[in-house]
Amino acid sequence: MKIRFLINTSEPFYHGGYEARAWDFARALVRQQHEVTIYTSCDAPQEMEGVKFRPLAPTQSYFNQRGVRNLWADGRFTLGVLKLLGEKERPDILDVCATPYLHLPATKWVTRRWGVPLVATVHEALLHAIDDYVRQRGVTAPTYHGLYAKLLRGIYQRGLRAADHLLAVSANTAEGLEKEGYQVSETVEYGLNFSKFPEPQKAPSQERPWRFIWVGRLTAHKKVETALLALHAMGQDGLRYHFDIVGTGAELPHLRAVAQGLGIAQHVHLHGFVSAEQKRELLAQADCLLMTSPREGFSIATLEAMASGCAVLAANPAPPATPSAVVNLVTPGENGQLYEVEPEKLTLALQALRKEPEQLTAWQKAARQRARQYDIDQQATKLAAFYQRCLKK
Numbered sequence: 001m002k003i004r005f006l007i008n009t010s011e012p013f014y015h016g017g018y019e020a021r022a023w024d025f026a027r028a029l030v031r032q033q034h035e036v037t038i039y040t041s042c043d044a045p046q047e048m049e050g051v052k053f054r055p056l057a058p059t060q061s062y063f064n065q066r067g068v069r070n071l072w073a074d075g076r077f078t079l080g081v082l083k084l085l086g087e088k089e090r091p092d093i094l095d096v097c098a099t100p101y102l103h104l105p106a107t108k109w110v111t112r113r114w115g116v117p118l119v120a121t122v123h124e125a126l127l128h129a130i131d132d133y134v135r136q137r138g139v140t141a142p143t144y145h146g147l148y149a150k151l152l153r154g155i156y157q158r159g160l161r162a163a164d165h166l167l168a169v170s171a172n173t174a175e176g177l178e179k180e181g182y183q184v185s186e187t188v189e190y191g192l193n194f195s196k197f198p199e200p201q202k203a204p205s206q207e208r209p210w211r212f213i214w215v216g217r218l219t220a221h222k223k224v225e226t227a228l229l230a231l232h233a234m235g236q237d238g239l240r241y242h243f244d245i246v247g248t249g250a251e252l253p254h255l256r257a258v259a260q261g262l263g264i265a266q267h268v269h270l271h272g273f274v275s276a277e278q279k280r281e282l283l284a285q286a287d288c289l290l291m292t293s294p295r296e297g298f299s300i301a302t303l304e305a306m307a308s309g310c311a312v313l314a315a316n317p318a319p320p321a322t323p324s325a326v327v328n329l330v331t332p333g334e335n336g337q338l339y340e341v342e343p344e345k346l347t348l349a350l351q352a353l354r355k356e357p358e359q360l361t362a363w364q365k366a367a368r369q370r371a372r373q374y375d376i377d378q379q380a381t382k383l384a385a386f387y388q389r390c391l392k393k
Helices: 017-031 070-085 104-115 128-138 140-164 171-179 226-235 250-263 276-285 299-309 342-356 356-371 375-393
Strands: 002-006 035-041 046-048 051-057 095-097 118-123 163-166 210-215 241-246 267-271 289-290 310-317 338-340
Touching: 017 035, 017 051, 017 310, 035 070, 051 070, 051 375, 070 104, 095 104, 095 375, 104 140, 104 375, 118 128, 118 140, 118 375, 128 140, 163 171, 210 226, 210 276, 210 299, 226 241, 226 250, 241 276, 267 338, 276 299, 276 338, 289 299, 299 310, 299 356, 310 342, 310 356, 338 342, 342 356
Parallel strands: 002 035, 002 095, 035 051, 095 118, 118 163, 210 241, 210 289, 241 267, 289 310, 310 338
Antiparallel strands: 046 051
């Protein structure tokens, strides 16, 4: 098949969750003899590992100083999509990352002209989160908040209606979309190359400080401060620990200030961006991933931590919010535990784990076994089969 992905930010030019998903699936599909092109933001056409890249916009920042999406950049990318109306080579299928939704109607014009199906890959069901998102952008006055939220809901709903097929990245995303009234055609979760995650050699936690880790984009809604507050409480109770925070974003200065204010900066290492190899080394050393984000469409970071033999303590919001898709990976009491979003709840989960340190070892082994189920080549085969079904409809 001639497969085209369309996504505003993709590895290796940008770093993050859905950025990695597109790049890893593209390479796996090339290994399966498909022809793959990624339309994205980059500075020049190029080819890497058999995947062709075509720029629709130059490399640019898609997040502002608040850590929320830069609407000007999104608009510029949407205009770039219209370049494809003059594309002469017709692919078999176009798989578009739904985020940030603004570009989906323009993409629909392109696929109509081409006569090919439009698949929208949806990472999260977001209707319930739009009010919070507007507040994160600093719009709090009731009148303006209501108008802005209404505008964003319209963009979100119109964008999803433009797609011929909705592809969910997790069972929880599919469930959330269906609750919002959308029909999901298929769910294909992420996969990884397990051979890149060798068997970790973790010393018993009783003999050294416990090592915790967090990995991801540092934005306010990820609630990394929750982990700092919980670990501060545990430290006051005598726990020896080290906490690695891997990733960059608008929250980085704030988290550094919080760690210093709590007097725990000597136990916290804010790494910023690291290479994939460095990240795997840090995961191999860690005992437990603290996944504080209450909103995750799938959480590649969690899967990679589990492949590295990390137990997982993960936030899970209470209804009516859509549960974090981490619940599709973490089985409480088997490979980790779920807790409600507040710092006090994470502290309780840490206290329970501290009382039974042998449980940590069991969870680590079970986490690694669970991660074995997610093989990128098998998931790519499933994705290609879904595309074939779309072509027959």
